[in-house]
Amino acid sequence: MSNTEEEKTVKHSLIGAFAAVVSLAAPAVAQQHLSITTGGTGGVYFPMGGGIAELISQNLEGYSAVGEVSGGTVENMARIFNGDADFAMGIADTVSQAASGTGAFEGRQVPVRTIAAIYAAPMQIVVLDEGPIQTLQDVKGTRFSIGAPGSGNEVNTTTVLGANGISFDDLGRTERLSYTETADGMRDGVVDGGLWASTAPTSSIMSLSASRDLRLIGLSDEEVAAIIEQDESFVPFTMPEGIYPGVEAPVQTVALSNALVAHEDLDEELAYQVTKLLHENAEYLVSIHPAARDMTEEFMVNGASVPLHPGAQRYYEEIGLEIPDRLRP
Incomplete structure (x- = not known):
């Protein structure tokens, strides 16, 4: 091969390699x-x-x-x-x-x-079916979990109750428990209910429902309106029938998106x-x-x-x- 032919071959190889690099890099x-x-x-x-x-x-x-x-x-x-x-x-x-x-x-x-x-994180007010809580106002005087100290759940419970004229002082005993701790307390019969601000179905509630009969507390139209008036971040939300064992009809509440x-x-x-x-x-x-x-x-x-x-x-x-x-x- 002559020098000229060799130079052409090298040149073409370099051009091909450059084109390949450009093609890969583009x-x-x-x-x-x-x-x-x-x-x-x-x-x-x-x-x-x-x-x-x-x-x-x-x-x-x-x-x-x-x-x-x-x-x-x-x-x-x-x-x-x-x-x-x-x-x-x-x-x-x-x-x-x-x-x-x-x-x-x-x-x-x-x-x-x-x-x-x-997706929504509905406010799920869960109580023992045989317990005294039938409506939101019934949490007064009961053993109620408001969420772990400093948690978003505690903030949300404060809003839901406070917007409807209920302070923590109105509770019989204020429990500051995590979701799992609340479920354990209800299972043991030392907590009457609590509020879960989480996706539904929630694993801790499902687990609790395997050993205790539960009820979800629905909110009235007026209670929903009062919460949204206090904090417009909340939106109306309906939890469907069958979301948990024993929930035989839709339950009205509020949620945070x-x-x-x-x-x-x-x-x-x-x-x-x-x-x-x-x-x-x-x-x-x-x-x-x-x-x-x-x-x-x-x-x-x-x-x-x-x-x-x-x-x-x-x-x-x-x-x-x-x-x-x-x-x-």
């Missing part, structure tokens, strides 16, 4: 990586966020996404504020505080907007496409975690505690949903 350059900050690995947020990340990665050209472990909603709102995450899972009351710069976010308002409410949210500056078209993905793949999310069965069209919108992202609003309006004034950007 998708990586075009791919935009998205972070969805979720919660601990033992909760609902982590698998739900991971499922949403998989939907994005498999269906939105030019994007890949990953669910990130976090300490929960407060940390998630900080990540949105600092630009360390593109999307976040969050519970309604904390997200609302972040948006208004109140509570844990005093002096630091987070410009957060809702993509979609995903858990939503996918984002910074208000998130690209509008991306927000639109992600909202569309969630709506069209609700059954897939139910396969990730059954809590997503709450994700009806109406709940996706009305479960929001802060205004919708403009991209999400555009999608919901396109499919004919009515947007309440409180949720317009």
Whole structure:
């Protein structure tokens, strides 16, 4: 082979190699990586966020996404504020505080907007069937668990009871117990009831129902209205017949939604496409975690505690949903 032919061969090889490198590199350059900050690995947020990340990665050209472990909603709102995450899972009351710069976010308002409410955490007032509690007002004078000290459950119980004129001083004995401890106390007959602010069905309640007959206490229309008037993060919610053994009719209560949210500056078209993905793949999310069965069209919108992202609003309006004034950007 002559030097000229050898030079041509080398040149062509180099050109081919360069083209291959460019071809391999191009998708990586075009791919935009998205972070969805979720919660601990033992909760609902982590698998739900991971499922949403998989939907994005498999269906939105030019994007890949990953669910990130976090300490929960407060940390998630900080990540949105600092630009360390593109999307976040969050519970309604904390997200609302972040948006208004109140509570844990005093002096630091987070410009957060809702993509979609995903599932509800209903306030489940569970009592022993043979016990004295028939209505919410009947908790007065009883041995009632309000949740572990400093927990979100304790905060929620304070709101539910307080909005309806019941203070902890009205209880016969105030028990500050975790969900598992409350169930154990009811099983042993030393606690009359408690409030669970969690997804339903809840494992500790299911376990308790195997050994004790239970009753869910429903809220009246007036009691629901009083709670929402005190804290608009709550929404009306009906627990279905058969959710637990012995529950033979729907039970009216209130719930806090858990939503996918984002910074208000998130690209509008991306927000639109992600909202569309969630709506069209609700059954897939139910396969990730059954809590997503709450994700009806109406709940996706009305479960929001802060205004919708403009991209999400555009999608919901396109499919004919009515947007309440409180949720317009």
